[in-house]
Amino acid sequence: MEPGRPDRDTVSQLRRGVLEYCVLALLRDDERYAVDLVHALSGVDGMVTSEGTLYPLLSRLRRDGMLESSWRESPSGPPRRYYRVSRAGRSALERFSAEWSRFRSSVDGVLEGRV
Amino acid sequence: MQTTPGERLVHDYLRQLERAMRDLPRGSRRELRADIEAHLDDTLRSDPSEAQVRDALDRLGTPEEIVEAERERLGMRPAKAGWRETATVILLLIGGLLLPLVGWVVGVVLLWGSRAWTVRDKLIGTFVVPGGYAGTALALTLGVSSSSGSSSCPTPLDGARAVCRQQASGGSSTVTTILLVALAIALLVAPLASGLYLLRRARPAPDAGHGAVPSAI
Numbered sequence: 001m002e003p004g005r006p007d008r009d010t011v012s013q014l015r016r017g018v019l020e021y022c023v024l025a026l027l028r029d030d031e032r033y034a035v036d037l038v039h040a041l042s043g044v045d046g047m048v049t050s051e052g053t054l055y056p057l058l059s060r061l062r063r064d065g066m067l068e069s070s071w072r073e074s075p076s077g078p079p080r081r082y083y084r085v086s087r088a089g090r091s092a093l094e095r096f097s098a099e100w101s102r103f104r105s106s107v108d109g110v111l112e113g114r115v
Numbered sequence: 116m117q118t119t120p121g122e123r124l125v126h127d128y129l130r131q132l133e134r135a136m137r138d139l140p141r142g143s144r145r146e147l148r149a150d151i152e153a154h155l156d157d158t159l160r161s162d163p164s165e166a167q168v169r170d171a172l173d174r175l176g177t178p179e180e181i182v183e184a185e186r187e188r189l190g191m192r193p194a195k196a197g198w199r200e201t202a203t204v205i206l207l208l209i210g211g212l213l214l215p216l217v218g219w220v221v222g223v224v225l226l227w228g229s230r231a232w233t234v235r236d237k238l239i240g241t242f243v244v245p246g247g248y249a250g251t252a253l254a255l256t257l258g259v260s261s262s263s264g265s266s267s268c269p270t271p272l273d274g275a276r277a278v279c280r281q282q283a284s285g286g287s288s289t290v291t292t293i294l295l296v297a298l299a300i301a302l303l304v305a306p307l308a309s310g311l312y313l314l315r316r317a318r319p320a321p322d323a324g325h326g327a328v329p330s331a332i
Contacts, residue, residue: 050176050177053183055151055181055184056187077156077157078153
């Protein structure tokens with residue numbers, strides 16, 4: 001095993017785990033169309049390495065009932081798919097947010113030697 | 116209609132995507148392609164420059180990466196050449212030599228029973244070359260015996276045979292010999308090539324993230 005590998009794997013698994021909640025959070029207040037959402041996510045540092053891989057995630061969230069989507073005509077160019085968070089998605093996001101802040105401060109505590 | 120370099124890049128990208136998606140269910144193939152196409156349509160509006168197209172494609176990531184994410188979503192095992200796939204390929208190649216006919220047939224049964232390959236891969240694995248190296252050996256033996264049968268050389272002494280045949284039958288036979296040699300080389304190379312192809316196809320696209328996936332978590 002090459003040195004450096006495990007770190008990157010750990011980080012990419014962590015990222016994979018939290019990414020879907022970041023999608024839900026970005027849609028919390030507003031609906032967005034796909035490209036807008038994808039660009040917003042990839043603009044967050046260290047979040048997404050390739051934008052295309054977000055589309056499978058979006059389909060999964062849609063199929064799991066976390067997101068709803070509809071196609072709408074765009075003022076310029078082809079129709080766009082808009083996403084918004086469903087009721088189930090909203091409550092999943094709330095649960096995760098609570099869990100996350102607990103988890104984050106625990107990990108920080110351990111890493112900084114406060115335990 | 117003239118295609119710009121940018122359009123060609125997008126076209127190639129989508130074709131590569133199709134190829135990478137081959138083993139996905141039809142529904143997700145269609146949806147993923149529609150999503151990516153809509154993304155590109157939306158990102159690249161009104162006559163984008165080639166640099167803009169390249170940039171958009173870079174940001175999307177490689178088709179293989181995207182398809183890998185889709186595979187994960189579907190809970191599809193990343194097809195990987197494990198011991199079973201390796202054994203299948205070995206049996207296809209030399210099974211017929213180890214155990215005439217039976218060895219290769221077992222390889223074919225394993226090949227068609229596996230989910231690591233598409234139907235196209237399986238057809239290639241079966242018919243290039245039927246019997247694997249046993250098939251090659253059989254074809255070569257038949258070829259040599261039939262061509263030496265037609266030789267006009269009266270005393271086919273082992274070492275002198277080839278030389279004698281060439282001298283006896285002249286130009287047209289030289290062409291035949293060249294064709295036969297080419298065919299023999301093709302028969303020798305083809306099984307190996309199709310075996311390597313199968314091993315490569317059974318593995319997910321090369322990607323830095325793969326190889327050592329921690330089993331913990």
